[in-house]
Amino acid sequence: MTEIVTDKAxxxxxxxxxxxxxxxxxxxxxxxxLSLNDPYMDLAIIAASVTMIDDIPVPFPISEASLExxxxxxxxxxxxxxxxALPVQSQGMVVSEAGN
Numbered sequence: 128m129t130e131i132v133t134d135k136a137x138x139x140x141x142x143x144x145x146x147x148x149x150x151x152x153x154x155x156x157x158x159x160x161l162s163l164n165d166p167y168m169d170l171a172i173i174a175a176s177v178t179m180i181d182d183i184p185v186p187f188p189i190s191e192a193s194l195e196x197x198x199x200x201x202x203x204x205x206x207x208x209x210x211x212a213l214p215v216q217s218q219g220m221v222v223s224e225a226g227n
Contacts, residue, residue: 129178134208140201141179142212145172149187156189173209174198180205 130142145153153171154162161167174197177185188194198206 130212132208132212134201135204136202138181138205139179140177140205140209142176142209143178144214145175149175152187152189153194157191157194161191170198170206173206173213174201176209176213177201177205 132140132142134140150172153168153175157167157171161171171188171194174194175188177197179185180200185197186193188197201209
């Protein structure tokens with residue numbers, strides 16, 4: 128799946144479906160505690176699904192810090208748009224569940 132969505136801020140976000148190997152890489156990057164935190168992993172999958180923001184490539188997050196930086200860049204508007212566009216993969220994450 129390669130899909131482009133537009134968030135409320137007007138940014139074009141290109142998405143990919145996260146495969147099994149990429150999920151394993153997220154688990155490894157985030158460690159055992161965060162990997163078991165469902166709301167955190169929902170946000171991690173949403174962020175890791177982004178390949179470009181306004182035609183600027185976005186690297187796959189390889190650490191907790193790079194994931195948090197990407198989520199900061201996406202903000203609530205980006206996360207909400209991506210969550211609505213992703214199939215069941217994000218488990219219907221709601222931003223309020225993550226404490227935002």
